[in-house]
Amino acid sequence: MNAWVTPRNIVVACLLLILILLPVYAAWADNPFVLNMFTRIVILALAATSLNLILGYGGMVSFGHAAYLGIGGYAIGILTYEGLSNGYLQLAVALSVSALFALLVGAISLRTRGVYFIMITLALSQMIYYVASALDRYGADDGLTLTRRSQFGPWLDLGNKTLFYYICLACLLAGIYLVWRIVNSRFGLVIQGARSNERRMHAIGFPTYRYKLLCFVFAGTMCGLAGALLANHSDFVSPAMMHWTRSGDLIIMVVLGGMATPFGPMVGAVALLVLEEVLSRYTEYWQIIIGPMLLLVVIFARGGIDSILTGKRRG
Amino acid sequence: MLQIVDLSRRFGGIVASDRISFAIPEGELHAVIGPNGAGKTTLIGQLTGEIVPDAGRVLFAGHDITGLRVYRRSALGLARSFQITSLFRDFTTLDNVALAVQAHAGHSFRLWRDARHDPRLRDPARDVLRRAGLADRAEVMVSELSHGEQRQLEIAMALATRPRMLLLDEPMAGMGPEESARMVATLRELKRELTILLVEHDMEAVFALADRITVLVYGRVIASGLPEEIRADPEVRKAYLGEQEAAHG
Numbered sequence: 001m002n003a004w005v006t007p008r009n010i011v012v013a014c015l016l017l018i019l020i021l022l023p024v025y026a027a028w029a030d031n032p033f034v035l036n037m038f039t040r041i042v043i044l045a046l047a048a049t050s051l052n053l054i055l056g057y058g059g060m061v062s063f064g065h066a067a068y069l070g071i072g073g074y075a076i077g078i079l080t081y082e083g084l085s086n087g088y089l090q091l092a093v094a095l096s097v098s099a100l101f102a103l104l105v106g107a108i109s110l111r112t113r114g115v116y117f118i119m120i121t122l123a124l125s126q127m128i129y130y131v132a133s134a135l136d137r138y139g140a141d142d143g144l145t146l147t148r149r150s151q152f153g154p155w156l157d158l159g160n161k162t163l164f165y166y167i168c169l170a171c172l173l174a175g176i177y178l179v180w181r182i183v184n185s186r187f188g189l190v191i192q193g194a195r196s197n198e199r200r201m202h203a204i205g206f207p208t209y210r211y212k213l214l215c216f217v218f219a220g221t222m223c224g225l226a227g228a229l230l231a232n233h234s235d236f237v238s239p240a241m242m243h244w245t246r247s248g249d250l251i252i253m254v255v256l257g258g259m260a261t262p263f264g265p266m267v268g269a270v271a272l273l274v275l276e277e278v279l280s281r282y283t284e285y286w287q288i289i290i291g292p293m294l295l296l297v298v299i300f301a302r303g304g305i306d307s308i309l310t311g312k313r314r315g
Numbered sequence: 316m317l318q319i320v321d322l323s324r325r326f327g328g329i330v331a332s333d334r335i336s337f338a339i340p341e342g343e344l345h346a347v348i349g350p351n352g353a354g355k356t357t358l359i360g361q362l363t364g365e366i367v368p369d370a371g372r373v374l375f376a377g378h379d380i381t382g383l384r385v386y387r388r389s390a391l392g393l394a395r396s397f398q399i400t401s402l403f404r405d406f407t408t409l410d411n412v413a414l415a416v417q418a419h420a421g422h423s424f425r426l427w428r429d430a431r432h433d434p435r436l437r438d439p440a441r442d443v444l445r446r447a448g449l450a451d452r453a454e455v456m457v458s459e460l461s462h463g464e465q466r467q468l469e470i471a472m473a474l475a476t477r478p479r480m481l482l483l484d485e486p487m488a489g490m491g492p493e494e495s496a497r498m499v500a501t502l503r504e505l506k507r508e509l510t511i512l513l514v515e516h517d518m519e520a521v522f523a524l525a526d527r528i529t530v531l532v533y534g535r536v537i538a539s540g541l542p543e544e545i546r547a548d549p550e551v552r553k554a555y556l557g558e559q560e561a562a563h564g
Contacts, residue, residue, distance in 0.1 A: 181426070181429075182426050182427075184429050184430060184431055185425055185426050185427055185428055185430050186417055186423040186424075186425040186428070186430040186433075186436075187423055187424055187425055187426045188426075188430070189410070189413075189414055189417065189423075189430050190414075190417075192406075193403055193406075193414050196403040196404065196405055196406065197402065197404075199365075199401060200397070200401045200402065200403065200472070201386075202384075202385040202389075203385060203386075203395055203397070203401075204389055204394075204414070204415045204418045204472060204473075204475075205386045205389030205418040205419060205476055206386055206418050206423070207384070207386045
């Protein structure tokens with residue numbers, strides 16, 4: 001009767017409901033910690049969603065995606081430090097610098113394939129990491145504390161934690177919708193075709209490079225937005241935001257949740273970060289438990305959590 | 316339509332193309348045959364643009380395409396099929412052909428409209444599938460098609476780009492006699508509308524279809540002419556056909 005009622009869709013719907021009602025629970029239980037934690041999860045889910053566009057749909061294994069978190073974050077941090085706390089200006093700068101950096105990284109890295117692509121994206125993001133570590137004026141290794149959040153006028157006060165959470169959630173849902181529209185458009189089919197068989201794409205007449213480059217810029221810009229939100233969330237930016245292990249975390253979220261599925265990165269981000277939180281209460285060696293779990297997912301469920309729920313094997 | 320002039324290419328000490336020259340007029344089905352290692356695949360690679368020749372020129376429909384990128388040649392109307400089936404395996408049959416249609420339906424920087432339900436892509440794609448005899452397999456994943464069906468789809472993909480000329484790299488590779496017969500019938504239909512260069516091992520199919528035949532041995536053209544001339548050519552018999560007869564006898 002209803003083809004929409006599948007285990008996967010039920011899980012996604014429940015998760016969305018939980019995310020929407022979370023502030024209500026946090027207020028009722030008087031638990032600001034959980035709201036704080038989930039704001040972070042939602043922001044990183046947005047970053048993972050943007051990575052999914054190039055990694056999942058485009059087959060471009062970028063190992064430097066956290067660089068855009070850092071760039072978006074530092075754009076906010078530096079402008080605030082210099083006394084420019086107009087939110088619209090900050091956002092415009094954060095997004096355009098992220099887009100420019102993505103254009104640069106993409107223009108270089110997309111000329112290579114496979115492991116070389118991974119290494120170049122990693123190298124360029126590490127470069128940004130060291131640049132940030134060397135910014136003495138802005139705290140260098142120690143990072144930079146934001147004295148105030150981005151100012152969007154009196155009707156949009158990012159200092160209100162509940163409102164800020166809903167803004168982040170709205171950005172995440174808009175991001176997921178945007179990715180979903182893009183991947184099913186003509187442009188998106190070119191991207192997916194290039195993942196599947198680039199040689200054939202050339203043979204039927206597609207100059208794939210320019211399509212992949214634009215896709216790379218989209219993903220970087222969207223992740224820059226996540227970085228801007230993250231800076232406002234923690235009132236702090238530091239080079240650690242763009243450390244390569246953070247790029248690895250984003251890849252894990254995408255792979256765990258299910259590559260090339262619209263809600264996969266969100267599911268993966270929630271699963272990974274909640275698990276991390278819960279396990280770290282019991283032991284400080286929680287990575288020893290998460291590591292093998294990821295291994296099992298990669299070996300037995302190559303499409304991630306999504307493939308477990310749909311029973312479809314991928315890859 | 317296609318003119319090849321003194322095309323040469325070496326790989327280290329091996330001469331894969333040794334001053335190859337021949338021309339294919341519009342409407343002709345021209346077959347290239349030769350024993351393994353004769354340089355047929357290298358020749359196809361130079362025509363599609365995947366391999367850059369050391370010397371010589373390739374002219375297509377009045378354009379010098381020698382240095383042109385792969386996708387630019389496709390845009391001019393030179394389409395190819397692959398010897399080893401090369402499809403979008405995680406797409407449906409219809410998606411595969413629709414993507415090939417899209418390649419020549421103007422630029423693809425359209426980011427919002429759902430392309431999987433766009434009749435401007437889907438309708439022509441269904442037409443092509445019908446012509447290739449795959450209409451009832453449209454919604455099937457390519458990875459689930461039989462080998463013969465995948466070979467048919469190979470041709471359909473090339474056709475969907477509305478080419479003026481087809482380069483077919485061993486379309487019968489790995490086919491049983493029944494599937495081969497169906498492919499010969501398909502090619503005989505296409506031959507009426509398109510110029511075709513056919514590289515093929517199946518001699519029966521070549522002599523059934525070709526208007527003219529060029530024989531390559533060690534990268535060199537040793538004969539080029541009508542099928543009956545090729546069949547009678549003593550050097551060809553020695554180098555190639557004889558070898559097969561010997562193997563059969």
